[in-house]
Structure formats: structure tokens, C-alpha cells
Amino acid sequence: MDFKRFLDININEDNKFIIFKNNKILYEPKLKTFLLDAAYLDLNLDELELVGIGIDNNKIYALDITNYNQEINVGYKSLIEYDIRHLLAISNPKDIVLIGRANQLLHWVQRNKFCGYCGKLNKFDKKEEALFCKCTSTMIYPSIAPCILAMITKGDEILLARNNLFPRGLYSILAGFVEVSESAEETVKREVLEEVNLKVKNIKYFGSQPWPFPSQLMLGYSCEYDSGEIKIDENEIAEANWYKADNLPYVPPDTSLSGKLISSFVADHS
Ligand SMILES: [Zn+2]
Incomplete structure (x- = not known):
């Protein structure tokens, strides 16, 4: 292809x-x-x-x-x-x-059918494979939205949460969009603090996966619990708990990056 x-x-x-x-x-x-x-x-x-x-x-x-x-x-x-x-x-x-x-x-x-500056129809540049309008000549490429996945571990336990949008019974690691002017590692710290009120350390990159529905690139990280008590942001999270590798709830399959991260935890603790 x-x-x-x-x-x-x-x-x-x-x-x-x-x-x-x-x-x-x-x-x-x-x-x-x-x-x-x-x-x-x-x-x-x-x-x-x-x-x-x-x-x-x-x-x-x-x-x-x-x-x-x-x-x-x-x-x-x-x-x-x-x-x-x-x-x-x-x-x-x-x-x-x-x-x-x-x-x-x-x-x-x-x-991007119309130019956001002057309102005329955008044109297509064959060489750049991008849209543009003569008024600024700025190329409009498909935009990709980086999004982190954060797997938090505490000794032989992993933090799994149920997002309000998840089907009943499904638990996973935390996720969130990278904010403008933020590094992916800073996003991990911020999202974990916002969603479950924990501080984390030893943030390590694991791998990435495109998720173009509509435009995400998932960046997977593992990190370790540092301090704090779980307190969930109820606007996003329905429930969050620590789990041992031999007693996990229903989690995403290995075809997803979150599933791969969770499997890596299970492999390290069994
Ligand atoms: Zn224009």
C-alpha cells in the first residue's frame, strides 16, 4: 500500500x-x-x-x-x-x-473545504498533498492530536479506572490529550493528578499507536506511584482502584496500546 x-x-x-x-x-x-x-x-x-x-x-x-x-x-x-x-x-x-x-x-x-481567513474554496497542492488558499499560502495538512496513556503501578499493583464513557465492566489505564505547549511527560503528570489525584514518578515511554477516530496518536507511558490518595474526577471517571496481576477486571485487548501496556504489567508480575 x-x-x-x-x-x-x-x-x-x-x-x-x-x-x-x-x-x-x-x-x-x-x-x-x-x-x-x-x-x-x-x-x-x-x-x-x-x-x-x-x-x-x-x-x-x-x-x-x-x-x-x-x-x-x-x-x-x-x-x-x-x-x-x-x-x-x-x-x-x-x-x-x-x-x-x-x-x-x-x-x-x-x-477544510473553505479557507478560514477569507472564506474562499481551498485548493489542493499535489506536491505537498495538502490544502491551501492563495491568501496566506499556508499548507493545511491533516492534523494529528497526541494523546497519552498512563499506566500507574505501585509495587505489584496497577491502577485501573472505568471512564464514564466505557461500557459497563470495562476498566483501563488513564488517557488524556496533550495540551498546547505541554510535553507528553507533563501531560502524564497532569492527567493523573486531575483524574485520580495521585503524583507519579519514573515516567517511561512504552510505545505509540495511531487512532484516527478522528485524529489521535496514542503515546503510551508507564509510571510509578509517588504519593497521594485516590480521589476521582467524577466528570470523567466512574471508579478507580488498585489491582493485582492475578485479579484483573475486564480490560482492553492486546490489539490496543492500552491492552499491550496492561499485558506488560501482567508479564512482569506473574
Ligand atoms: Zn483564503
């Missing part, structure tokens, strides 16, 4: 499309695919928001048909609107990259 960004439409039966509608993704359940063939679709591409996301023998485009009122399926048995989170749960890593890239780049072209 050659990762490219392009807006030119090359009318070709071999093109592939990843199609979003009302924040869901179109899916062919019999063929178990979301990568749809141009030959089986009837799309008037002049009327649609789309972006090229890569070339893998064929050009792959992401497009949004939320406001498109015509039937597009002419060759598939059926196309259903599938929840993106459910699709991520059953997809392999390569497909998750494609779905994420399609999702984020489509948001990028939709949000």
Missing part, C-alpha cells in the same frame, strides 16, 4: 471506495468487505465529497454519501450501514489502518 493523498478523480472501473454514511461505513456482509468496487456502484462523483487515501494496485478513495439521495448499489447483493466501532472489533490490523485513514482524511477535506 502506497499512502498518498489526492483529490483528482480518475474514472476507472478498478477504483475502490470506502464509503461513509451518517458516521457509519457501508459493508458487504456476504463478501465481508468494506472495500467496494467502482464497477458495482453508481456514483456521481462530481456531487460527492471524496479524497484519495492510497494506491494498492488500484486507487482507493474515501467518500461520504450522507447527503446523497440516490441508490448507489448496482452490483452487490446487499450493502449495510455498519457501526465503525463494531467493524474495528472484527477487522485485521491492515484493514483497521485503512478504515482509520479513510475516516480521518475524509474529516480533513470536509472540515
Whole structure:
């Protein structure tokens, strides 16, 4: 897969499309695919928001048909609107990259259709693969939002919390967005203090993972408890407790960076 960004439409039966509608993704359940063939679709591409996301023998485009009122399926048995989170749960890593890239780049072209300074339509620079307007000539690249994951340990225990937005029963390590002018390590200290009222030390980088839903890059850190008593920020956290490796609640799978961090703790303490 050659990762490219392009807006030119090359009318070709071999093109592939990843199609979003009302924040869901179109899916062919019999063929178990979301990568749809141009030959089986009837799309008037002049009327649609789309972006090229890569070339893998064929050009792959992401497009949004939320406001498109015509039937597009002419060759598939059926196309259903599938929840993106459910699709991520059953997809392999390569497909998750494609779905994420399609999702984020489509948001990028939709949000930056017009220049924020003068209000005119932005243009596309093929060399930079970025949007721009002549009034400032500043290139608008897809923006990535760094977000930390903080695994706190205290001897043979790990702190796991249940975010208010999590499904019931699921616990994980803490997470938060990096603030403007802040280092990722400072974010770890701030988020831990804000969310559970603890001070931490020995902050160590673990690894990263893109999460383009819509635009995060997760930066994983481990750190050690320094001082304080757990006091949760009830706006974000429903519950937080210390757990031993042999008595963990339900936690995210190893396909996520938070799951990998938790597994590293289990491996070190069993
Ligand atoms: Zn402008």
C-alpha cells in the first residue's frame, strides 16, 4: 500500500471506495468487505465529497454519501450501514489502518473545504498533498492530536479506572490529550493528578499507536506511584482502584496500546 493523498478523480472501473454514511461505513456482509468496487456502484462523483487515501494496485478513495439521495448499489447483493466501532472489533490490523485513514482524511477535506481567513474554496497542492488558499499560502495538512496513556503501578499493583464513557465492566489505564505547549511527560503528570489525584514518578515511554477516530496518536507511558490518595474526577471517571496481576477486571485487548501496556504489567508480575 502506497499512502498518498489526492483529490483528482480518475474514472476507472478498478477504483475502490470506502464509503461513509451518517458516521457509519457501508459493508458487504456476504463478501465481508468494506472495500467496494467502482464497477458495482453508481456514483456521481462530481456531487460527492471524496479524497484519495492510497494506491494498492488500484486507487482507493474515501467518500461520504450522507447527503446523497440516490441508490448507489448496482452490483452487490446487499450493502449495510455498519457501526465503525463494531467493524474495528472484527477487522485485521491492515484493514483497521485503512478504515482509520479513510475516516480521518475524509474529516480533513470536509472540515477544510473553505479557507478560514477569507472564506474562499481551498485548493489542493499535489506536491505537498495538502490544502491551501492563495491568501496566506499556508499548507493545511491533516492534523494529528497526541494523546497519552498512563499506566500507574505501585509495587505489584496497577491502577485501573472505568471512564464514564466505557461500557459497563470495562476498566483501563488513564488517557488524556496533550495540551498546547505541554510535553507528553507533563501531560502524564497532569492527567493523573486531575483524574485520580495521585503524583507519579519514573515516567517511561512504552510505545505509540495511531487512532484516527478522528485524529489521535496514542503515546503510551508507564509510571510509578509517588504519593497521594485516590480521589476521582467524577466528570470523567466512574471508579478507580488498585489491582493485582492475578485479579484483573475486564480490560482492553492486546490489539490496543492500552491492552499491550496492561499485558506488560501482567508479564512482569506473574
Ligand atoms: Zn483564503
